[in-house]
Every structure is written in structure tokens, then in C-alpha cells.
Amino acid sequence: MVTIYDIAKKAGCSSSTVSKALNNSSTISKKRKEEIIAIAKLMGYVPNSNARQLATKNSWSIGILFSEDLNIGLEHHFFGGVLEAFKTYVEDLGYEVTFVSKKVGHQSLSYLEWCKYKNVDGVFIVTVDVDDVNLKELTESGIPIVTVDNGVLNVPTIISDNYQGTRMVLNYLRLKGAKNIAHIAGPMRSFAAQERIDAYRDVLTKAGVEIDEKLIIEANNYDFNSGKNALYQLVSQYGGVPDAIYAASDDIALGAIRALKELGYKVPEDVCVVGFDNIELTKYTSPALTTIAQDKVKIGREAAKHLIALINHEIESTPGIVKRVPVELVIRESTK
Amino acid sequence: MVTIYDIAKKAGCSSSTVSKALNNSSTISKKRKEEIIAIAKLMGYVPNSNARQLATKNSWSIGILFSEDLNIGLEHHFFGGVLEAFKTYVEDLGYEVTFVSKKVGHQSLSYLEWCKYKNVDGVFIVTVDVDDVNLKELTESGIPIVTVDNGVLNVPTIISDNYQGTRMVLNYLRLKGAKNIAHIAGPMRSFAAQERIDAYRDVLTKAGVEIDEKLIIEANNYDFNSGKNALYQLVSQYGGVPDAIYAASDDIALGAIRALKELGYKVPEDVCVVGFDNIELTKYTSPALTTIAQDKVKIGREAAKHLIALINHEIESTPGIVKRVPVELVIRESTK
DNA sequence: TTGTACGCGTTATCAA
DNA sequence: TTGATAACGCGTACAA
Numbered sequence: 001m002v003t004i005y006d007i008a009k010k011a012g013c014s015s016s017t018v019s020k021a022l023n024n025s026s027t028i029s030k031k032r033k034e035e036i037i038a039i040a041k042l043m044g045y046v047p048n049s050n051a052r053q054l055a056t057k058n059s060w061s062i063g064i065l066f067s068e069d070l071n072i073g074l075e076h077h078f079f080g081g082v083l084e085a086f087k088t089y090v091e092d093l094g095y096e097v098t099f100v101s102k103k104v105g106h107q108s109l110s111y112l113e114w115c116k117y118k119n120v121d122g123v124f125i126v127t128v129d130v131d132d133v134n135l136k137e138l139t140e141s142g143i144p145i146v147t148v149d150n151g152v153l154n155v156p157t158i159i160s161d162n163y164q165g166t167r168m169v170l171n172y173l174r175l176k177g178a179k180n181i182a183h184i185a186g187p188m189r190s191f192a193a194q195e196r197i198d199a200y201r202d203v204l205t206k207a208g209v210e211i212d213e214k215l216i217i218e219a220n221n222y223d224f225n226s227g228k229n230a231l232y233q234l235v236s237q238y239g240g241v242p243d244a245i246y247a248a249s250d251d252i253a254l255g256a257i258r259a260l261k262e263l264g265y266k267v268p269e270d271v272c273v274v275g276f277d278n279i280e281l282t283k284y285t286s287p288a289l290t291t292i293a294q295d296k297v298k299i300g301r302e303a304a305k306h307l308i309a310l311i312n313h314e315i316e317s318t319p320g321i322v323k324r325v326p327v328e329l330v331i332r333e334s335t336k
Numbered sequence: 337m338v339t340i341y342d343i344a345k346k347a348g349c350s351s352s353t354v355s356k357a358l359n360n361s362s363t364i365s366k367k368r369k370e371e372i373i374a375i376a377k378l379m380g381y382v383p384n385s386n387a388r389q390l391a392t393k394n395s396w397s398i399g400i401l402f403s404e405d406l407n408i409g410l411e412h413h414f415f416g417g418v419l420e421a422f423k424t425y426v427e428d429l430g431y432e433v434t435f436v437s438k439k440v441g442h443q444s445l446s447y448l449e450w451c452k453y454k455n456v457d458g459v460f461i462v463t464v465d466v467d468d469v470n471l472k473e474l475t476e477s478g479i480p481i482v483t484v485d486n487g488v489l490n491v492p493t494i495i496s497d498n499y500q501g502t503r504m505v506l507n508y509l510r511l512k513g514a515k516n517i518a519h520i521a522g523p524m525r526s527f528a529a530q531e532r533i534d535a536y537r538d539v540l541t542k543a544g545v546e547i548d549e550k551l552i553i554e555a556n557n558y559d560f561n562s563g564k565n566a567l568y569q570l571v572s573q574y575g576g577v578p579d580a581i582y583a584a585s586d587d588i589a590l591g592a593i594r595a596l597k598e599l600g601y602k603v604p605e606d607v608c609v610v611g612f613d614n615i616e617l618t619k620y621t622s623p624a625l626t627t628i629a630q631d632k633v634k635i636g637r638e639a640a641k642h643l644i645a646l647i648n649h650e651i652e653s654t655p656g657i658v659k660r661v662p663v664e665l666v667i668r669e670s671t672k
Numbered sequence: 673t674t675g676t677a678c679g680c681g682t683t684a685t686c687a688a
Numbered sequence: 689t690t691g692a693t694a695a696c697g698c699g700t701a702c703a704a
Contacts, residue, residue: 004698049455068420088404103427
């Protein structure tokens with residue numbers, strides 16, 4: 001490893017002069033500076049992150065909280081996409097991105113301890129078990145934090161505009177002539193699920209439609225099988241099929257469609273179905289799914305922007321939703 | 337921030353004694369040790385990563401090379417899943433996981449420079465543009481590296497057993513009575529694509545089947561549209577449809593199925609189609625896809641194991657495939 | 673404009 | 689068993 005001392009020796013100057021040259025200080029002659037930079041390059045000098053951070057007390061690093069305790073992880077297209085956009089944005093600003101861990105060497109640490117250990121400038125909570133005992137300690141620590149929808153609400157949150165999405169779905173379905181529109185909600189522990197069901201009620205009520213509670217059902221989870229089960233329950237409690245179904249996720253919608261097929265119904269002829277997310281493959285299912293597209297890239301980027309602003313003290317941390325990202329209605333074959 | 341000096345003051349001893357207590361040295365009395373640990377806990381002491389790493393010259397950190405220059409990224413289920421399994425494994429051993437970046441602060445760095453800057457113990461190449469000029473420098477640097485299939489072959493590689501998978505597909509299809517079996521290969525810049533097409537040729541030849549070059553076609557990419565286009569080309573060059581199609585990825589298979597439908601063919605009645613990957617949603621498409629399941633978790637974990645062994649000098653680095661992970665044939669509705 | 677000297681928080685050596 | 693003291697590599701007052 002070549003250090004600034006090695007360079008100093010070769011350049012015939014002191015280490016501090018080298019340091020100045022490398023950090024383009026203004027208190028150094030242009031000639032010396034270029035000379036030193038040339039030598040540094042020649043010798044293959046690379047600064048040492050630890051020494052630099054120790055001296056400056058400045059980490060330029062961001063922690064990612066991505067818990068795999070849940071059955072939702074990196075491979076989940078939505079969170080994966082959001083994280084990628086986030087990473088791209090902050091790396092371009094010169095930050096490094098490290099996963100928050102619960103261990104360092106042989107020692108176990110809490111999230112907060114790890115963040116202090118690494119002296120991260122901020123944390124992006126992507127997914128986390130909201131019941132994790134370590135979580136509260138972290139969110140209340142004062143370290144800049146942002147999150148995307150995942151139920152942690154005492155932290156600045158970037159989230160899709162669920163109301164807008166729901167309104168677009170319902171208006172579209174009603175325009176198409178659907179009278180009774182059911183809603184298969186996501187699990188209520190998810191904030192997005194709550195927002196969507198609230199919006200469903202609100203939009204219909206404002207449109208003068210009386211809410212039929214039999215048309216509402218909560219899925220156990222966001223996945224395919226939960227959607228399938230929910231559909232069976234819905235048909236049973238409603239005593240038949242509605243004109244249309246608004247599902248809280250694409251996976252739920254696909255599960256519902258599968259159940260409908262099993263029951264002998266056709267989509268969209270007998271029932272229209274709309275999902276939420278716009279995951280890649282819904283383009284290719286048959287019928288291709290009409291859905292609300294969430295803007296993963298924008299969500300990730302907005303989360304990054306917000307976190308950087310917090311880090312730079314340009315804004316104050318305010319718990320709850322700080323940014324709503326517009327969604328889009330993508331019309332395909334599952335509605336007519 | 338509380339340091340070992342603060343603890344030393346409170347405990348009435350020297351900082352070096354504190355250090356010993358905290359690192360469970362054997363040259364310290366049990367009583368002192370417990371006393372100091374108690375005080376440290378009371379004061380909320382957390383060690384400083386930078387200072388420790390600077391002193392020990394030991395980083396306990398692994399870099400992840402995950403390039404988003406390609407149109408394949410974190411949101412890709414396969415690589416996302418592999419990375420997650422990798423991360424879980426190494427974090428449990430006490431390593432921290434950081435994305436390799438091309439910038440630090442305002443300065444641009446090559447991959448290798450970044451790795452030196454951070455002093456990482458090893459690198460896991462998940463995805464990368466194989467033509468990246470920075471890549472060679474990194475792979476030849478001597479830093480422990482592993483990768484999974486992505487075309488970088490001068491590095492220890494963990495990969496699915498493509499031969500086994502191909503053989504299972506072909507045997508199965510032939511058993512079902514398929515005479516002419518087409519292969520829609522992946523792009524040849526991918527090593528897995530090459531392996532699969534080679535296996536296709538070899539297995540059939542060994543079974544006494546003469547290879548009909550008209551039954552082979554290379555898709556431009558691994559995605560849906562490439563599969564769709566490839567199918568049209570295949571039908572055109574073959575002058576009809578074969579009994580069965582073995583596609584190099586699920587996305588390709590789904591694209592092919594879509595094209596077949598457009599042409600008025602039924603799957604599996606007229607043509608059987610088999611994919612490769614077993615991505616989540618293929619369970620739910622109609623027809624549900626018969627495919628070869630890749631074991632993402634095992635691949636990620638094996639990559640982790642191998643890298644750790646390299647880091648610990650338990651093994652030597654050998655370029656090329658170091659581990660083949662078994663695959664599994666998952667039979668669903670797209671074959672009969 | 674340059675160099676000296678010290679601090680960042682920790683580990684490690686060696687003498688006490 | 690404990691405690692000075694010197695690294696580790698870098699940045700930065702402050703003096704020259």
C-alpha cells in the first residue's frame with residue numbers, strides 16, 4: 001500500500017503538502033500540485049477510506065435496512081427496483097451503500113449500534129419487520145432516515161399515490177359500466193393496504209355509491225394464494241360475483257383470476273379485474289392484467305433525494321408521508 | 337461518541353486495559369474485565385469501525401459488484417435472490433456487505449481502486465458489463481473474487497448444472513413422444529446460453545438423434561420479446577412448428593408461447609414448451625410453465641462459502657466453474 | 673506557499 | 689496483570 005508519506009518522500013516534500021495537493025487545496029502552488037498528483041498516479045496511490053474517515057469524522061456512507069426476516073426480500077421486484085434506483089442516485093453523489101447488519105465480527109449489534117459503529121450518514125429502510133425490537137431505537141435516534149411504504153410510519157416515507165390510483169381504477173371501471181365493484185384489500189398491517197381501502201370507500205361514497213361491506217374482503221397477504229382464497233371468500237359472502245374486482249396487488253389479482261377460472265367465470269367477460277403494482281409479467285399473463293403502475297425508479301430516487309436533504313440539514317425530519325409519487329393506470333385485457 | 341478513553345477514566349484504568357477487556361484478551365483479570373464491560377455497556381459504548389480497521393488492517397467487508405449498466409438489475413428475481421442468500425450467509429459470519437462504487441466523494445475511481453480504498457477482503461461479482469474496461473484490472477488484481485454465471489470466466493464461478501437441466505428436459509420431452517425438439521438459445525455472450533446449447537446438441541446426438549440446425553435459434557436476449565421474435569423466426573426457418581420447444585429462460589418461453597398463440601397454435605396440445613429458471617410467476621401463467629428450477633439460495637450460499645474460503649486462504653483461486661448447483665425439473669401445464 | 677505537529681479511536685508491543 | 693507508547697493513514701491548525 002502506498003501512502004502519502006511514500007509520495008512525499010518521492011516528491012521531496014512533506015506529507016501535508018501531498019495531502020493538500022490531493023484534496024485540491026487552494027494553499028498550494030499549481031506546479032507542486034500537478035507534480036504531486038502525477039507522482040501519486042504513477043505510484044498507484046489510492047487513499048485509505050478508514051484513515052480518511054477517522055480524520056474527517058465524515059463517512060459518506062448510507063446504510064440499507066433490508067431485512068430478510070419477512071418472506072419478502074431483495075428478489076421482490078418492487079423493493080429490488082426501488083433499492084436499485086436509490087443506490088444509483090446516491091452513489092452518483094459519492095456515497096457508498098452498505099447493508100445494515102446485526103453482526104460485526106463475532107459480536108452481535110443492534111441496528112443503531114451498527115449505524116454508530118459505521119458512523120453512517122443516514123439509513124434507508126427498505127423492508128423491515130415492524131415488530132423488531134431494534135427498530136424503534138433506530139428510528140428515534142436522530143440519524144437521518146427515510147423509508148418507503150412498509151408500515152413504519154414514524155419516519156419520513158415516500159409512497160405511491162394510493163388515493164389517485166384507486167380513483168383512477170374506480171372511475172375507469174364505473175365508466176365501463178361496472179355497478180358493483182369489489183375490493184380485495186391487502187393485509188391491514190400494511191399502510192398502503194389501509195390507504196387503498198380508505199380510498200375505495202371514499203371515492204365510491206363521493207360518487208354517490210353506497211358501500212356494500214359484502215364487497216370488501218381483506219387478503220391475508222399480498223401474494224397469489226391469498227388472492228385466490230380471498231376470491232372464494234368473496235364469492236361466498238357476496239353470494240356470487242361482482243361486475244368488477246379491484247385488487248390491492250397484482251399477485252392478489254392473478255390469484256383471484258385463477259380462482260374465478262376455477263369457478264367457471266371468464267375474465268373480463270364475466271368479471272373485470274384490476275391489480276396494483278404493474279409487475280413485469282402481468283404484461284404477459286392471459287389475460288394481460290389491467291393494473292396501476294407504481295413508479296419504482298421515481299420512488300427510489302425521491303427517497304434518495306429526501307435522505308440527502310436530511311443529511312445536509314436542508315430539511316427537518318417529519319414523520320409520515322413526505323412525498324406521494326404519481327401512479328398510472330395501465331389498461332390491458334383483464335378489463336373490458 | 338464514547339471512546340475507550342472515556343471508559344478508562346470511569347473505570348480508573350488505562351485505555352489499553354479497556355481494549356483488552358473489550359476484545360476478550362487472556363491477559364486480563366476476570367474481575368477487571370467484567371467491570372469494564374459493565375461500564376462500557378452502561379455508557380453505551382460502540383467501537384469505531386474506522387479506527388479499528390485502521391489499527392488492525394482488517395476490514396471484514398465484502399464488495400458487491402452489481403452493475404446497472406445492463407438492463408438487468410437488482411430487481412431481477414434471479415440475481416436478487418442470489419444476492420440475498422449471499423448476503424445472509426456472509427453477514428452471519430460477521431462480514432459487512434457494500435456495493436462497489438465508481439465514485440467516492442467527488443472523485444471517480446475504478447473498481448479496483450475502490451476496492452483498495454475500502455480494503456475489502458473479497459468481491460462478489462453478481463452482474464457486470466463484461467466489456468467494462470475496469471473489470472479485467474479487478475479480476476487480475478489478486479483480490480479474492482467469485483461470481484455466478486454472467487460471462488466473466490476468468491474468475492471462480494458458481495453456476496447451475498446446465499447440462500443436467502438440459503438432459504432432464506430433453507429426456508422428459510422425448511419420453512412424452514416429442515420427435516423434433518427445438519431450442520431457443522439465450523444470447524451467446526452468456527456462458528449459460530452456450531452451455532445449454534452445447535448440452536442440447538450433445539444429449540440429442542448421444543441419443544442417436546441427428547441435429548437439425550433449423551430447430552435451433554438464438555434469441556437476442558433473455559426477455560419475453562426476444563422469445564417472441566425468436567419463435568417467429570423459428571417457425572419461418574423450420575417451415576412450421578416442432579413438437580416441443582426448449583427455451584433457455586422462462587421469459588423466452590413465455591414470449592414463445594405468446595407468439596404461438598398469435599399464430600393459432602395451442603400449448604401444450606400442438607406444441608410443448610419448457611423454460612429455464614422457475615421464476616415465481618410461471619406457476620400462475622396459463623398454461624403454467626414446465627421449467628427447470630435454478631436454486632438461487634444454494635447458488636448464493638455456495639458463492640459465499642467459496643469466497644470465504646478464498647479469503648481465509650483455505651483454497652486457491654481457480655478460474656472457471658468451481659461448483660455446479662443441481663437443478664430440478666418442475667412439470668406443469670405447458671407440456672403434456 | 674510549505675512544513676511541523678497533533679488528533680481521529682483503536683490495537684499491539686513491550687516494559688513495568 | 690497492567691499501563692505507557694507507538695503505530696495505522698490521513699487531514700488540518702498553526703507556525704514558519
